[in-house]
Amino acid sequence: MSVRSRNNVVVTGSDAGPTVLLAHGFGCDQNLWRLIVPQLAQRYRVVLFDHVGAGRSDTSAWSAERYANLDAYAEDIIDICAELELSDVVLVGHSVSAMIAVLAANRVPERFAKLVLLTPSPRYIDDGEYRGGFSRADIEELLDSLDANYLGWSATMAPVIMGTPDRPELGAELTDSFCRTDPVIARVFAQATFLSDNRADLPQVAVPTLVIQTAQDAIAPREVGQFVHNEISGSSLVTLDAIGHCPQLSAPELTAAAIIDFVDER
Template sequence: MSIQRRNNVQAYGDGPVTMLLAHGFGCDQSMWRYLAPAFSERFRVVTFDLVGSGGSLLSAYDRQKYGSLNGYAADLLEIVDEFATGPVILVGHSVSTMIGLLATIEAPEHFLAQIMVAPSPCYINQNDYVGGFTRADIDDLLDTMDSNYLGWSSNMAPAIMGVPDQPELGIELTNSFCRNDPEIAKHFARVTFLSDHRAALSLSPTPALILQCSDDLIAPVTVGHYMQQQLQHSVLDLIDNVGHCPHVSTPSACSTAIERFLERMLT
């Protein structure tokens, strides 16, 4: 099977370092359109769709393989092997920050840095850890998705996007959710929201930038502080933004934070 066709891989730009961009749940690589151009003059930029999303090959979706984030991490490493030139700066959003984390643990020699946009290693509150949701909250969310995926998408996508002064972005995310195959999306949601990768944080040797939003329904600031404590060689940068998708709603703030981090990394 062609990796390019499976993941709808796109590559452009040139440079001795590759910037690989991995989108979040319910989205596709088009969500990087505001951020990626800022880096294409200096880096080889590679974007792709997770299997089951966007323009990926839906027939490649295997519920057993993608029953954990490790299946997506394996795909990511195959994309690195085939499309990357030189070391990789991995930029992930939301669930793809954990997919990327697993990849950096499996094959750290490929990665120069990991940039985590709105990450969360665990969404459920446990003891002293505040992930933002109770288990009952997550069960209700998943039950609602099971019973009415399109209705859930219409209600939740604008809240996840945030930025009430830009309602068109909430509509865009709603449409992105609704384009996905409901059965695949519901399975991916369970894998995402029930996962717990807190123990993996300390295992990644790759330097990390944690970009957390000041007001995020999905990944609260407490998660960013927790990750910064657990993830070695990490920097926490708080972006003034309401919502879970700052690379769409405030891309200039994201690119500025990334540039600041890379300047320290590459000099």
């Protein structure tokens, strides 16, 4: 099958500007970028896609064995760049896709001009002096809860991830996005996400990188964003005046402005 159909690739925006490739996080699809795409598309060619198993991707391409870790998702991004003959790409990865973006850029750095890591975490589990925000018991409980009742887990976790109790419609949107995902696929992706450890990959990043975090994030605390910034040589760190793990929805103007400033920076 073609990569375009496998990953439901959509291209929009200006052919005259740089190419910005947007990679969504766990439980989401490309629709969650919709509030920042108009600003980006005025200036850049914007490429959107769904990870295999998400959105309108071809789920026949999914297997538990292939997608048991983040490497396969990175390979898919590389495939998209190859099929569309993209070069000098600005790769924007949200949440777990921030680390998927790191893996892709480390594998073929010649494809990528810049990385934007939006609310990233290289490891969710605390380890010695490293604080990822969760204990191993927390993550095991999270995965057990997902196994036992995926719809109930989605309804509980999505508002926590969104972090905007004053705007319940955003939590409801993320809940709906989670609930559209096949529970079997979601469980495999969740395990690949929350048990991953990509700390050793960060110092290998050789392209200019922007780390974007929010002032308060229950999934990726500020010390995690600082850790990512410290580990990637020459990276920049921006802390948005926003709350939650999905600022492309909760603070789209600030998120788009941070990305545009970095893309346009010479």
